[in-house]
Amino acid sequence: MAELEEVVSIYRKFKACEKQLEETKALAKEDVSDEDMAEMIAYEIGTLSNQLIKLEEKMKVLLLPSDPLDARNILLEVRAGTGGDEAGLFAGDLVVTGIEAVGEGSIPDKGESMAGGRPGATEDA
Structure with a gap:
């Protein structure tokens, strides 16, 4: 259930942005005699369009099926x-x-050389 909260949140932002873009486009179709206002409307349309594209891309990524191996740990051995x-x-x-990179992890087997390096280490992340 928690994994769907982010999808729903992004979808709601997407729909709100889509609605705001439609309203701004309708406002642009009206006769706007003020040059500054027309410029602001054009800028707003561009900004909302870019935001809509970003939200759509984020939604596509969130809707991809999750990999069952994502939650598993790895064992990294460096020699x-x-x-x-x-x-x-x-x-x-x-x-x-x-x-x-992992943010957490332990090194159950590590060897240190006299120069301070590691000839071998195993990391459980």
Whole structure:
């Protein structure tokens, strides 16, 4: 039910924007003698059209079926391979970047080299 709330919210915004665009277009069809008013109406039509396109794209993404694997965890294993201490430093940077990208995670198995790098690490995210 909670996953539908965002879809419904975007749909309501889409319909409100669509209605406002129709009203603005109807206002543009009327005889507007004021140049500033006509310019504001044209700007508003452009803005609403862009907003409508963005909302439509967002709705399309939200209506895609969710992947059942999205909620599953991963096990990421990083090994330094050949390259000595520099490879270990690079592997350590990859592990830190992986943890930062996920936002949470643990490193159940990590080894550290004397240079401060990691010749190998396993991350549970």
